[in-house]
Every structure is written in structure tokens, then in C-alpha cells.
Amino acid sequence: MKIQGMELLKISLLVPILCIFSFADGGSIGVNYGRIANNLPSAAKVVELMKSQGIDRVKMYDTDPAVLKALSGSAIKVVVNLPNEQLANAAKRPSFANAWVFRNVVAYYPSTAIEAIAIGNEVFVDTHNTTRFLIPAMKNIHQALAKYKLDDTVKVSSPVALSALQNSYPSSAGSFRSDLIEPVFKPMLEFLRQTGSSLMVNIYPFFAYESNAGVISLDYALFRENPGVVDAGNGLRYFSLFDAQIDAVFAAMSALKYNDVKITVTETGWPSKGDSNEAGASIENAAGYNGNLVRRILTGGGTPLRPHEDLTVYLFALFNENEKFGPTSERNFGLFYPNEKKVYNIPFTAEGLKRYRDSSPKHSPATGGKQRVSPGTSNGQTWCVASAQAGKDKLQAALDYACGEGGADCHPIQPGSTCFDPNTLQAHASFAFNSYYQKKGRIIGTCYFGGAAYIVSQQPIREMRIPHRILKKRKAGYRRWWTGPDRTGQGRSMG
Structure with a gap:
């Protein structure tokens, strides 16, 4: 022609x-400070450890005074937690909420940089049926913050598990459980919108991989190079299970017309050790997941569905916790051993990323030593x-x-x-x-x-x-040039 x-x-x-390319407007990395163990260092030592590693955000599962005092003056931003067992009191009694905020937030702020309160944790799977108390508790805690003029600086939300979704695959079909939409998600998302807060979500690609190791590519789960997976519903191509899971939540929010509410990933991680039936649990894979996740977050950019939205992500967890129940993996999500040595070497800052390489193998024993590659x-x-x-x-x-x-x-x-x-x-x-x-x-x-x-x-x-x-x-033959990607991410021909 x-x-x-x-x-x-x-x-x-x-x-x-x-190259490891970094933008100033990238996301943020924090850690979860779980303490279900009998061999952890003192709170003061833990704060020094975080500072030495450049960790500037931490999420707690309570409001332990020793920890909050140790964090005073550190400039580390803190998320504190109102435990599930206190939801009923906070929901039924505004006086309880006022006293709780005064005792656990006002008493330490601003020297201890408390930036958010997590109301409960994965309330929908709580066996004590505390779901009905969640929204009233969130509102009462927020009103208490307003009383002390902290409602603009200390946000209120609640971490939800991915099991709160009725559909999560493909991402474009993401939807919340029908029994939770009217009583919980609509009022909660409206509350988050009005207060400028984000939806807190706990996301674990490990559990999806562990249960479907014969189907899900390990490289896809660990942010490594892979051909990607195309979402048949919207044509977007995903190169990590993490992004696909987040976009399932975004899609569920969009279905309820709350596209403007942001997400904070309050828990994610990969265990360094597991039982024989826990596929993928190893030091190499934990290092690969968390190291590549840190790079993914700190270099900026959102998900395929929300490409401009940087994320704040809290790694789970700071230490291995030897008193946790359940399979071996539950006690081995830590980034550090109790003696403060790293379980594996990954960076937590943009500066550290300059020297970091994911040197772990491109397969795990769970795949029989073979790297699975998707068609295409x-x-x-x-x-x-x-x-x-x-x-x-x-x-x-x-x-x-x-x-x-x-x-x-x-x-x-x-x-x-x-x-x-x-x-x-x-x-x-x-x-x-x-x-x-x-x-x-x-x-x-x-x-x-x-x-x-x-x-x-x-x-x-x-x-x-x-x-x-x-x-x-020119006598040599040539191939055709690209136009740039279409919605499938595969490029399109102009001829």
C-alpha cells in the first residue's frame, strides 16, 4: 500500500x-507490629530498629502504652487499633468512645504521630458476631476525635479481609458480599468519603497461591517477570496477583458508586516457612514477594484499574510470632527474628532499592523445579x-x-x-x-x-x-513497529 x-x-x-526508577510521588511502606510472642525485644529497641531501617509507618493491634511512649518523638506515623472485643461498648456508649480516644490518642498526640485508628480487625469473620457494632463504633470514635479537634488529622477506618468479597475473579467482576452491602459497606464507604478516609484492606496473594498452586504462576504471585493475565471483563492485563486482588476491591467499590474512596493495604506478606502442604512458603519466596512489593510501591503508580493511585501498604509482620496458633506459616511471616536480625535481606526505602536485586530462583520446590508460564x-x-x-x-x-x-x-x-x-x-x-x-x-x-x-x-x-x-x-526486510498497547496490553496493528 x-x-x-x-x-x-x-x-x-x-x-x-x-533500572530501578523512583518518583517522588510514589507510595509508602509500613509494617505491622504484632506481639503474639514471648521473646520479642523491648518497645524502645523495636522503635530504634525501625528507625535504623528507615521504616516510617507502623500499625499496632492495640494501644499499648509502652509502645506509644516509645514511639514518642520518633516521627514514625502510627495506626492504633480498637480491638473487636471493644466494638460493642464503643458502638453503644459515646462516653466510652470519648474516654477511649482521650486515653489512647489525645494523651500521646502529637508527640506520638498517630494518623489513623483501625476499628476492629476483619470484623466480618469474627466469630463473636460483632459486625452490627462496626458502623456505630466508627461514628462514635470519629465524633470523639471531633470533640478534641483531631477529626481532620486522625482518620478512622476498619481493615476488611478479602473474604468480604462475593466475587474476586476476574477483577472486573469484583463485588462485595450481598449480605454486607446495605448494612455495612454502603454506610461505611459513605462515612469514609465524608471523612476523607481510605478503606483498609488485608490482602494475601500467598493464600490464593497456596490453594491454587497448580493454576497460579508463582512468578505472577511474586511480582516477577511473567506474560500476565488478561481480565476478560475489561481487557486489562495483570502482571501480579496483588494488583488483581486490589482491583477486585476497587471494582466492588465502583459498583456501589464509590470510585473516589482510596484503599490502604493494612496487611500483606509472605511466610518464610510453612508446613509440607503450604505450597510456596520459603525464605526465597518471602524475600521475592516482599522485596518486589516494596519496589512496586515505592516507585509509584497504581493498579491497571486505577493507574494514577499510589498505595500505602503495611507489610505483615515486623517479627516472627512464636505464640500464634495455626499452621507453621502463621508463626513465620516476620521480616525480623526476635534477636532483630533480618530473616532475609530486603530494603524498606527508595535509597535501599538502588542496591536491591531479587536474586531468588525463578521457581519454587512446589512447582517441581519448573517454571509455569501461561499461554501466549x-x-x-x-x-x-x-x-x-x-x-x-x-x-x-x-x-x-x-x-x-x-x-x-x-x-x-x-x-x-x-x-x-x-x-x-x-x-x-x-x-x-x-x-x-x-x-x-x-x-x-x-x-x-x-x-x-x-x-x-x-x-x-x-x-x-x-x-x-x-x-x-535499504534492501533488508523489516518488521512492523508498534502503536503502543491497546486495552489487552498486546499492542495493535495499524495495517
Whole structure:
């Protein structure tokens, strides 16, 4: 096909890109400080440990005075908890809520930087049937905060388990349990909207993988390079189970018309040890999940469904807890041993990410030593493309980095060069991103750019208009260029 003396030239795209790219507007990492153990260090030592690791957020499961005092002056932001067993009193008696807030928040604030109160924990699965007290308790605690003029600075929410969803797969079909919508979720989401609070959610890809190890790719669960999974409902491609689970919650909220409410992931983690029937529980996989999650969060960017929404995520947990009941994994979610040594080496800060690499194997014993790959791969080849949803500012910043400090080969997209057309920000960014990704060996995390890029497993293609005189000078065959991803993340042909 000829177009005004120009022909369609098929050009191969074999350019590279990669690096740990960090934006200032990335998400935030915190830790859960569980204490169901008899061998943990003192609260003062724990605070020093967190400070030494650059951990600046912590979530508690109570309001222990020793811990709150130890956190005083540390600048570590704190989430405290009103336990499930106190929900009934807080719901029925405003005087109880006032006294609780005064004793556990006002008495320490602002020296102890309390930023939120978690009302209960996974109340819907509480065997003591405390669900009916949740909303009244949240409102009474908020009113008590207002009494002390803290309602704008100390937020109120409640951590929910993923079991609160009636449907979670595919993500686009996410919906809340029908029995909870009217009595709980609608009033809770309205409360969160009015108070500017986020929905607290506990998300554990480990449990989904453990129960479906024959179906779910381990690399998909651990944020490693994988061909991704396309959501048949919305066409979006997911490269991590974590993102898919979060988007299921976002979809459930959207179905109730609460698209504007944010999410805070109050618990997520991976055990370093488990029983023989707990597939995937190992030090290598725990390091891979948590290390790659930290990189995923701190480099910014949201989920496929909400690409511009950075997340605050609390890792579970700070220590292994030797007095917890249940399978072996329950006692081995810790990032540190009680002697304060790391169970495995991962960073918690953007600075630490500069030196971090996920060096664990690309498979686990649970897969028989074989890496499962979903259908649709191209002999293991992958490419990095720009996200159309990233926005001009983020794409431009990422492009500047790739072509500058990142060292991508951007000469072909300069004016007058063979790859300058199509002259669009997305096309140029995709070229630069992929150049950097390939150059760095397609290592996990090198095609992210703060949420401005993602990996595809089929070579992206696009026809380019090239002057006929150039065609005369070139006798070799060419392949087609990409347009950038379509909604399936696979790219689309222009011819």
C-alpha cells in the first residue's frame, strides 16, 4: 500500500530498558507490629530498629502504652487499633468512645504521630458476631476525635479481609458480599468519603497461591517477570496477583458508586516457612514477594484499574510470632527474628532499592523445579511499552530519565532519524522504555517507570511511514513497529 509517495516500512523493535526508577510521588511502606510472642525485644529497641531501617509507618493491634511512649518523638506515623472485643461498648456508649480516644490518642498526640485508628480487625469473620457494632463504633470514635479537634488529622477506618468479597475473579467482576452491602459497606464507604478516609484492606496473594498452586504462576504471585493475565471483563492485563486482588476491591467499590474512596493495604506478606502442604512458603519466596512489593510501591503508580493511585501498604509482620496458633506459616511471616536480625535481606526505602536485586530462583520446590508460564508467550521474549493511562507529565518524566540518566539509546527517535515517526510522546516513550528494558536484560522491575510502563509478551507492532528514498537504500526486510498497547496490553496493528 502506498501513501503519497511513502511506503510502509516494517521495522524491528529490539531496544532495551531497565533500572530501578523512583518518583517522588510514589507510595509508602509500613509494617505491622504484632506481639503474639514471648521473646520479642523491648518497645524502645523495636522503635530504634525501625528507625535504623528507615521504616516510617507502623500499625499496632492495640494501644499499648509502652509502645506509644516509645514511639514518642520518633516521627514514625502510627495506626492504633480498637480491638473487636471493644466494638460493642464503643458502638453503644459515646462516653466510652470519648474516654477511649482521650486515653489512647489525645494523651500521646502529637508527640506520638498517630494518623489513623483501625476499628476492629476483619470484623466480618469474627466469630463473636460483632459486625452490627462496626458502623456505630466508627461514628462514635470519629465524633470523639471531633470533640478534641483531631477529626481532620486522625482518620478512622476498619481493615476488611478479602473474604468480604462475593466475587474476586476476574477483577472486573469484583463485588462485595450481598449480605454486607446495605448494612455495612454502603454506610461505611459513605462515612469514609465524608471523612476523607481510605478503606483498609488485608490482602494475601500467598493464600490464593497456596490453594491454587497448580493454576497460579508463582512468578505472577511474586511480582516477577511473567506474560500476565488478561481480565476478560475489561481487557486489562495483570502482571501480579496483588494488583488483581486490589482491583477486585476497587471494582466492588465502583459498583456501589464509590470510585473516589482510596484503599490502604493494612496487611500483606509472605511466610518464610510453612508446613509440607503450604505450597510456596520459603525464605526465597518471602524475600521475592516482599522485596518486589516494596519496589512496586515505592516507585509509584497504581493498579491497571486505577493507574494514577499510589498505595500505602503495611507489610505483615515486623517479627516472627512464636505464640500464634495455626499452621507453621502463621508463626513465620516476620521480616525480623526476635534477636532483630533480618530473616532475609530486603530494603524498606527508595535509597535501599538502588542496591536491591531479587536474586531468588525463578521457581519454587512446589512447582517441581519448573517454571509455569501461561499461554501466549513468545518464546520467553518480552517488550516494554508506555501506558496510555500514565498521563503526559509522568510519561515525559520517565522518557527524560530513560534517555538521560538511564542510558537508553534514544538516537533513533530524534528528529530526522528513522524512528522519529510516529512523532507522539507515547511512541517515543515506548521506544525508550523498551531500549532500557532490553539493555538491562529484562530484569524484573526495569519496566515500571513509576507506573508509566508495563511488559507485553507479544511484540508490539505499528506501520511507519518512511520516505520512499529511504526504502531504496535499504534492501533488508523489516518488521512492523508498534502503536503502543491497546486495552489487552498486546499492542495493535495499524495495517
